[in-house]
Amino acid sequence: MVLASQAQHGMWITEVLHGTGTAYHMPFALWFDGPLDREAMLRACEAVVDRHPVLRCAFEQRDGELHVVPAAGRPPVAFATAPDPGHLLRTEIARPFDLGRGPLARFTLVEVTRERHVLLFVGHHLVFDGMSKDLLTRDLAAAYAGEALPPLPMPYGARLAIPPEASAYWRARWRDASEVVIGGTARTVGTAGRAEEVLLDLTGEMAAAQAAGVTRFEAFLAAVHGLLFSYGNAEVAVAIAMSTRDAGTRDHIGLFATELPVYSTPKPDTTFRELAHALRAEVHELNRFRDVPAARAAGGVRPRPALAPVSISFRRRAANVVFPGLRTSAEWKMSNRTVRNVLHLQAVDGDDGLRLTLHYSPDLVSTQDVEAAGHDLRAVLAAARADPDVPLTGLAPTRALPVATPPPVAAGSGGPPAPAPVREAGAVDGELVEQVRLIWMEVLRIDDVAPDEDLYDLGGHSLTITQISARIRKRLGVEVPFDVFLDDPTVTGVAAAVSELRA
Structure with a gap:
């Protein structure tokens, strides 16, 4: 263990x-x-x-x-x-x-x-x-082929503290982005839901990277940011997947990746080249803290399926391997038919070109709008390939985007969270409220907590939840469901849940 x-x-x-x-x-x-x-x-x-x-x-x-x-x-x-x-x-x-x-x-x-x-x-x-x-x-x-595979050691087990500079970095940059405008409509991130997909081949368009003097990933990221800006998103938030592998784990199967949000606030006269290089600098800076979960470092962030309404997974595929006597093909982008946000762009870049899958929730955005976004992304890259110094206004889609009523949100598919129920501290046994309050103060390492203060306003995060829950289980003999910390993340709300479970 x-x-x-x-x-x-x-x-x-x-x-x-x-x-x-x-x-x-x-x-x-x-x-x-x-x-x-x-x-x-x-x-x-x-x-x-x-x-x-x-x-x-x-x-x-x-x-x-x-x-x-x-x-x-x-x-x-x-x-x-x-x-x-x-x-x-x-x-x-x-x-x-x-x-x-x-x-x-x-x-x-x-x-x-x-x-x-x-x-x-x-x-x-x-x-x-x-x-x-x-x-x-x-x-x-x-x-x-008959080769022996030597066993590898367990690659986990280290206790990682959050460096103060990582906390400072993310507290200064964190934006609680939950909406993105696509197709003229603001789409709100909800819970994970069923997914559909649109496929694209962007092999030719990726010459925009060489034209702008950046990597293929940086050009792709800039194209997505530029496209979303052209859709009316003044501040763009896109989560990117980053590897956390090092020399000791490069041969290990496992989870050695993190998802980190990248923000931009371009201006209409910002050029594609300028945006790409600004994003390069931003990614280079956040790469210093890639081992630290952004939400935990920032503090006060509710656990959520996605950190941003749009996300990117961009991976350079390794060279083909040989299975003796067999012709082999791989499904690198096989779908699990579920998406955690509004739109996820999964790109696999290989010697034979770049293939992109747009995963989207049909409960949040229509197939027509996603297909249009794919067409527009191709156009942005093509324009940047022709002239990387074109302003972002020159990358904008030429056709008008209708302002439409958002599609109905399916049950359980998301939307803004319902307001927490309001409970009076006096409705719960005062001694129990005090016991829970003391546990919160211990875990959060603060001198005082009001019964109605929100856990996340106090800097709580996912680890805080498990630590509070463990202390309640040990001292009060009750297993508090984690969803209590979403429904009513206050001392009074948690104490009420304990009281109900004891009844």
């Missing part, structure tokens, strides 16, 4: 609080054509499980801290026959994980025909990230 990372803790409590469905399921499929050796491939899967200890783990909260613990069993490695494997693959992707028992990964090898197979891996994001796909493919190929 070792301590989970801060990124794992944040993701774990988000799922516990918000019930994110398949939002954190990470599916990945390898298709094989040729005379596949079934037993060798199944052994290769087992060898990967033996090599990477996090695949054999689950998560358990003890005394306010999240720990990585052995799972109840090994990740299953199954074989099936399915001439039309679509339904089987969708079922396996959607099958839930038990975070407390595990295992949090599974393999399914499917025979489509004697000469065609697909290997589906589904891992929970707590134990698998985007770069893990490359590592999984590399290790599978090596094991299939």
Whole structure:
């Protein structure tokens, strides 16, 4: 049993609080054509499980801290026959994980025909990230070829304190961005919901990076910021996925990534080149604190499925690996059919070009608006490729964007949170309120807390919730559901929940 990372803790409590469905399921499929050796491939899967200890783990909260613990069993490695494997693959992707028992990964090898197979891996994001796909493919190929895979040590367990400079950085920059204008309508981030997708090939347009003198990622980020600015977003907030791997973890499958918000407030006469270089400097600066969760460093941020209404995952794909005697293709951007915000742009950049998937919630934004956004993004990159010094006003879409009524919000799909119920302190036993108040003061390390003060106004965050909950369980003998800290995050509200559970 070792301590989970801060990124794992944040993701774990988000799922516990918000019930994110398949939002954190990470599916990945390898298709094989040729005379596949079934037993060798199944052994290769087992060898990967033996090599990477996090695949054999689950998560358990003890005394306010999240720990990585052995799972109840090994990740299953199954074989099936399915001439039309679509339904089987969708079922396996959607099958839930038990975070407390595990295992949090599974393999399914499917025979489509004697000469065609697909290997589906589904891992929970707590134990698998985007770069893990490359590592999984590399290790599978090596094991299939008969190479031994030496086991790796558990890569977690370090206790990471938040540096004061990281807190200062994020407190100065944090913006509580929950809306984005797309298609002339303000879209509000809600909970994770069902997703649809639009596919784009932006290979030719990415020459804008060379023209502007920035990396392909920086050009892509600038294009997204420029597009959103042209849509009427005066302050743009886009969350980006960043790797936290280092020399000691570069070969490890696991969660070694974080999501950090990048903000910009461009002017109409800002050029694409200027925006791209400003964002480059911003990303370079926040890269110093990539190991620290932004919401926790800023303090006072309610746990939420997404840090910004729009997010980007931009990954450079590793070179193709060889499985002896087989022709192989990979589904690098396989969908879990759930999105955590309004729009997520998943880009995979390889030697054969850049492929983009726009994941969106149809409960929040229409397919027509997303397709238009994809068209406009292509136009922004094309204009920047032709002239990177064109002002952002010259990148704006030429057609008028209608101001429309937002689509109806489906039940449970989001919208602004309902106001917390108002409880009078006198309605709850005064001694119980005082016991809870003292626990809050201990955890928050402050000298006084009023019964009606909001936890997040006091600087609380996801770790604060688990620490308060653990102390209540130990001293008052009650397991307070985490959602109480969303519904009524006050001393009085939590004390009322304790009283109701004791009744």
